[in-house]
Amino acid sequence: MNHNFAFLLARFLLIFLLSFSIFSDSFGQQQGSLMDVDTLTVKRLLSTLKKYEYVGISGYIQPQFQYIQSDGARSFNGGDFARNVNNRFMLRRGRIRFDYAHYDSNNMPQLNFVFQFDGTERGVFIRDFWGRIYENKLNMLAFTTGMFARPFGFEINYSSSDREAPERGRMSQLLMRTERDLGFMGSFEARTKKIFIKYLKWDIGIFNGQGLTGTADFDSHKDLITRLSLKPYKISPKFIVSGSVSGLFGGMEQFTKYIYKMSSNQSFVVDSSTSNVGEIAPRKYYGADVQIKIPNRVGQTEFRAEYIRGTQTATQSSSETPGVIPTLNGKNAPLYIRNFDGAYFYFLQHLGSKKHQFVAKYDWYDPNKKIKGTEIGKIFTAADVRFNTLGLGYVVYPNENLKVTFWCEMPKNESTNLTDYTTDVKDNNFTCRVQYRF
Secondary structure, eight states, X not given: OOHHHHHHHHHHHHHHHHHHHHHTGGGTTTTHHHHHHHHHHHHXXXXXXXXXXXXXXXXXXXXXXXXXXXXXXXXXXXXXXOTTOSEEEEEEEEEEEEEEEEEOTTSOEEEEEEEEEEEETTEEEEEEEEEEEEOSSSSOEEEXXXXXXXXXXSGGGSOTTTOSSSSOOHHHHHHSTTSEEEEEEEEEEOOSSSSGGGGEEEEEEEEOSSGGGSSSOOSSOOXXXXXXXXXXXXXXXXXXXEEEEEEEEEEEEXXXXXXXXXXXXXXEEEEOOGGGTTOEEEEEEEEEXXXXXXXXXXXXXXXXXXXXXXXXEEOSSOXXXXXXXXXXXXXXXXXXXXXXXXXXXXXXXXXXXXXEEEEEEEEEEESOTTOOGGGOOTTOOGGGOOEEEEEEXXXXXXXXXXXXXXXXXXXXXOOOSSGGGSSOOSOOEEEEEEXXXX
8 A cells, every 4th residue: 555545545544543533532431442442543643644744833922022213213122103102012013934844754754834824903905826846866955935035044034023122123114124035946955864065055936026125026027046155164163154155136217217327426317228128127135144153051152244235226215125117297207326334243152051041233234335424415314324233232031922022223324415314213112011821
């Protein structure tokens, strides 16, 4: 009897016996011995099913309190504050995730799929809807389709439930808001323990480009994204390193003839050729990241760093990747092409035990590398202003299902000739978050 037939037969018998057990419940006392036999059989069938299938439900919620220096300030730490508001309670995330996996007789995965939803006071949204197929001859290839995280960098793919800082950095949020997109991805990852390449993983995929910021793709151009990773590798008992290099090669269709680019004299110059319409404006990112862990008797010390640079197409007022065709006064808005770069650095240290952790993070995002400081004025906007952000935090883990974070964040913008940015904006903020997880 082959394994597939045995699996289907076991599944059928399990459903039948469960139904019979429920029907026979009223006879339980008179027919005790029969029920005992049924229960034993059901347990054996469940054991058989567990060998081939896995179904899991997990989730977490993140209620938090926040305070910011000035009323109605803009914030990348949970969203802008409402007008005349400088403190708030909010439910930052409320996730529930359903996982299903099927295994072959050698306990190797054949397929799995994931549904994940996010529910807060602002509404309910999808986060993950994807399926993955594994090949089981070489045990090296997998193919993923649906809505899932783009394979770029470390921070984009680091779960919000595990991340020590409350939010991803300003650069990650602007370039890839919500982190996910619709597409197809192939992955090369050895699932055996006999060869060195088990430490390597290569993902390459094709995606719509706008992610969850738009409800549908607005052009036919797709983004090619790839990441080559070194999984945690123990160089010595007290030194573990991991990292990756990433690339995004994409763009968006130009629905307007007005395309602005930076010139050599620190100014935007417009190209209004009618041939611009229908061409592709570039979005190209290049990144590298590294993580170093140094275990010790009370936990570990960890350093993380990631650097990204490239070309971004957006609008005059924002460097965020557009989710829809940009418009201005009822017409297609001009597009602005900027060269950018940014980075972040983490230092994490357990304090006496794994239940207490100090976190320091410094990041910067420069959306327009060809101009700085008081050169920014007139035709420029806040989308061209560089920000440096220092974050300091203390994280407590009372148990595996509970995490409490105290976080102070101090963004600092460069001084410019823009009205709102002649000096540093008063937007320092504090977050106290409790995370419940199951």
